[in-house]
Amino acid sequence: MILLFYLAATVALISTVAVILQSDVVHALIYLILSLLAVAVIFYTLGAPFAAMLEAIVYAGAIMVLFLFVIMMLNLGKRSRQQEKSWIQRRVWIGPVILAGVLLAQLLNVLVQQGTDVAVVEVGVRAVGLSLFGPYVLAVEIASILLLAGLVGAYHLAKK
Amino acid sequence: MHSIPFEHGLILAGVLFVLGLIGVLTRRNVVFVLMSLEIMLNACGLAFVVSSARWQHADGQIMFLMILTLAAAEVAVGLGLIIQMYRRYHTVDLNVLTQMKG
Numbered sequence: 001m002i003l004l005f006y007l008a009a010t011v012a013l014i015s016t017v018a019v020i021l022q023s024d025v026v027h028a029l030i031y032l033i034l035s036l037l038a039v040a041v042i043f044y045t046l047g048a049p050f051a052a053m054l055e056a057i058v059y060a061g062a063i064m065v066l067f068l069f070v071i072m073m074l075n076l077g078k079r080s081r082q083q084e085k086s087w088i089q090r091r092v093w094i095g096p097v098i099l100a101g102v103l104l105a106q107l108l109n110v111l112v113q114q115g116t117d118v119a120v121v122e123v124g125v126r127a128v129g130l131s132l133f134g135p136y137v138l139a140v141e142i143a144s145i146l147l148l149a150g151l152v153g154a155y156h157l158a159k160k
Numbered sequence: 161m162h163s164i165p166f167e168h169g170l171i172l173a174g175v176l177f178v179l180g181l182i183g184v185l186t187r188r189n190v191v192f193v194l195m196s197l198e199i200m201l202n203a204c205g206l207a208f209v210v211s212s213a214r215w216q217h218a219d220g221q222i223m224f225l226m227i228l229t230l231a232a233a234e235v236a237v238g239l240g241l242i243i244q245m246y247r248r249y250h251t252v253d254l255n256v257l258t259q260m261k262g
Binding site for chain 2: 016017036067096107108112128131150157
């Protein structure tokens, strides 16, 4: 299980790096799907099977298909790929990478100072469901209103 | 039961978040920017699920569900905006949108 965790983490990191380095949109999207599926495996190893299922179905399934449809509608061809290549230059990315790297180093410095090794206990669908429709039922209602607003907004914006 | 170091999961979430941040900062294609935002939101969700495993409580997974809902709504609206932008300017270059008055 531990081996599975580290393998999936490696896959997630490599495919995420591949996403932000790609010049072809569709290839980047395929790498992003791979990264999300690797994160789903990580959720499973962390004892969260419900979150793993939702990650695979909603994220890697529904949201990425939405992306794919829009990329197909935009019809970006060879010209856009060359344009992408001309946009990814060293002087463009070197500054943000260094600054973000400094922030990451600070974060890691804080994180490695506290070491706790805890046994993974599965928090299953039943526990999540009881909590979701018990104390958090108001959050579910608000989420439904948010989704409705997103639906109306997307319909209005994408309309001719 | 097996055990996984708590901070390794958080480190993974932090690295994924920073990778998404670099994507947002460096790319000019608006589709890539939206994808990098997805990476960042997913990293946040990973941090919540790791915390849920650490304290063996369902609350972290509930928060992950909320992030999932937020990401779905955000992607729907964002992709609608991208379609509208492509219709008006015939490009996905973010630098074209330098003025609000369309």
